[in-house]
Amino acid sequence: MTKPNRAVLLTPGASAGRDQPALVAIDEALAPVPVERMDFPYRKAGRKSPDKAPVLVQAVRDGAAELAKRTRLSPDRLVLGGRSMGGRMCSMAVAEGLPALGLALVSYPLHPPGKPENMRTDHFRKLDVPCLFLSGTKDAFAAVDELETATKAVPGAVTHVWIDGGDHGLRRKDAEVAAIVRDWVLSL
Secondary structure: OOOOOOEEEEEOOOOOOOOOHHHHHHHHHHOOOOEEEOOOHHHHOOOOOOOOHHHHHHHHHHHHHHHHHHHOOOHHHEEEEEEHHHHHHHHHHHHOOOOOOEEEEEOOOOOOOOOOOOOOOOOHHHOOOOEEEEEEOOOOOOOHHHHHHHHHHOOOOEEEEEEOOOOOOOOOOHHHHHHHHHHHHHHO
16 A cells, blocks of 8 residues: 555544544545544543643644654645634644644634624634635524635635535535545645
8 A cells, every 4th residue: 555645633623522423424535545533632531621722732733743653744744624613723733833734624613603703813814724614604603704704814725615504513414524525635
């Protein structure tokens, strides 16, 4: 078997773990590309509430380092991403200097539901890698126009894919989500 030329680190949303169905579907769709689905420290400890962002971002750094070592790939050959909070933490890690081939962000939580004044975008201007923003058109965490406007600050190439009628959870859309992420990752 030839050595892979990329690998993918997938992170879950706040209320889920590494076996979140969308992450499993993405993992399966990407075969034979190496994929690591990780849990954050609070999940490993059996807690329901997420740790503060610095702890979560460090977990992403650690997960990326372990995946790079396991696959013998340079860190800039890893696609980082995941659902909601997990994807956001990956984007923050990249903004803080973690190398990556790209960011695959499913249901990016632009702001808390009903609180568009609390935008989570301060780090966007430091994302100089290709970014996939895959969201539903009825996501309470990011309306279509809000996300398209906010991502104009991203210096890297931005791809938006919208799932018509999808909410934040993108329920019953796992196969569609997985195919979109797979095709984007393989295009890098």
